[in-house]
Amino acid sequence: GAVVSQHPSWVICKSGTSVKIECRSLDFQATTMFWYRQFPKQSLMLMATSNEGSKATYEQGVEKDKFLINHASLTLSTLTVTSAHPEDSSFYICSAPEREGGEQFFGPGTRLTVL
Amino acid sequence: LAKTTQPISMDSYEGQEVNITCSHNNIATNDYITWYQQFPSQGPRFIIQGYKTKVTNEVASLFIPADRKSSTLSLPRVSLSDTAVYYCLAQPRDTGRRALTFGSGTRLQVQP
Numbered sequence: 001g002a003v004v005s006q007h008p009s010w011v012i013c014k015s016g017t018s019v020k021i022e023c024r025s026l027d028f029q030a031t032t033m034f035w036y037r038q039f040p041k042q043s044l045m046l047m048a049t050s051n052e053g054s055k056a057t058y059e060q061g062v063e064k065d066k067f068l069i070n071h072a073s074l075t076l077s078t079l080t081v082t083s084a085h086p087e088d089s090s091f092y093i094c095s096a097p098e099r100e101g102g103e104q105f106f107g108p109g110t111r112l113t114v115l
Numbered sequence: 116l117a118k119t120t121q122p123i124s125m126d127s128y129e130g131q132e133v134n135i136t137c138s139h140n141n142i143a144t145n146d147y148i149t150w151y152q153q154f155p156s157q158g159p160r161f162i163i164q165g166y167k168t169k170v171t172n173e174v175a176s177l178f179i180p181a182d183r184k185s186s187t188l189s190l191p192r193v194s195l196s197d198t199a200v201y202y203c204l205a206q207p208r209d210t211g212r213r214a215l216t217f218g219s220g221t222r223l224q225v226q227p
Contacts, residue, residue, distance in 0.1 A: 004158075034214040043202070044159070044217045093158045095215070104215060106158030 002028045002098040006107035013084055014115055021079045021110045023050075023094030029074035030096035034104075035067075038091040050077040050094075084114040117142040117205035124222040133190040135221050137203030140184045147208040148179060148186045153200045153220070162201075163188070164208075190223075198225045 003026040013019050023033055031052045036044040048069055049057040056069035068080040077096075081088055093109040120138040127133045139148065147166050151159040163170055165177040165186070176189040190197055200220040206213070 001161075006158075036214075043219050044215075046214045046216070049214060091156065095158070103161055103164075106160070109156060109158050111156060 001103070002026075002096075002105045004094065004096050004105045004107040006092075006094060006110050008110060009108060010111040010113075012113045012115065015085050016083055018080055018082045019084055019112060021081070021092055021094075021112070023077045023079070023096070023107050025075045025096045025105075028096075028098050030077075030098075031074060033071060033077040033094055033096045035069065035077075035079050036093045036095070038093060038109075040091075044093060047079075047092075050079075052077075081112065084112070086114045088112065089114045117146055119203045119205055119218045121201075121203050121218060121221045123219065124224065126224050126226065127193055128226050129194055130192050133193050133197070133223060133225075135188045135190075135201055135203075135223070136185060137188070137205075138185050139203070139205040142183050142205045143207070145207045146205045148177065148183075149204045149206070149215075150175070150177065150188045151202045151204065151215075151217075153202065155199075159202065159217075193223075193225045195225050195227065197223065199223060 005024045007022045033050040035047045038044045047062045050069045050071040052071045058064045071077040095104045095106045097104045117139045149164040150162040153159040163175050163177045167179050170177045178187045200222050202220040
């Protein structure tokens, strides 16, 4: 199957700093990617839809100025957590469909810990 | 999107068959049932998908009755490595441009 990678796999940062997480589709092009957040013992919650060449679409309650998404190419979407705070500590996961109507493939996730 | 209901957790022993049932009473005509598996600190992984009757692959079987209001994921002869959270989703198949909606999932613990 198709492969989606994320970098870094884990990151620890100080409160107030910004962190960038990359999501790459390694062997296919993805015009759309999705960003999820998962807190411990909870399910995945959709944060935003990343669209190549256009603005991301954010879910209700997700601050677009805090979680900056850039989808500059057909294989890369980035999520930047700006001015991170401890409550932003979570597991961030991206996914991408291999083709429209096709199976979605998930990245391995990025564990963010904000001190 | 059809709401799905699954048991919060299940326990099993190695070598046993595990059946996880998912309820989706409000499933729509164009919804497919898909199951994902998630290990700790990893992204979800597709297991199986079906529309009706029975689907089998090298990993699992999926049983869907005629009314499609429920489905059962069957894992034959589980091993310790099958310990994970299993999510049942009922969504249209043409979800290439739509995100997946995950419910609470079933936490399966396999013991020796």
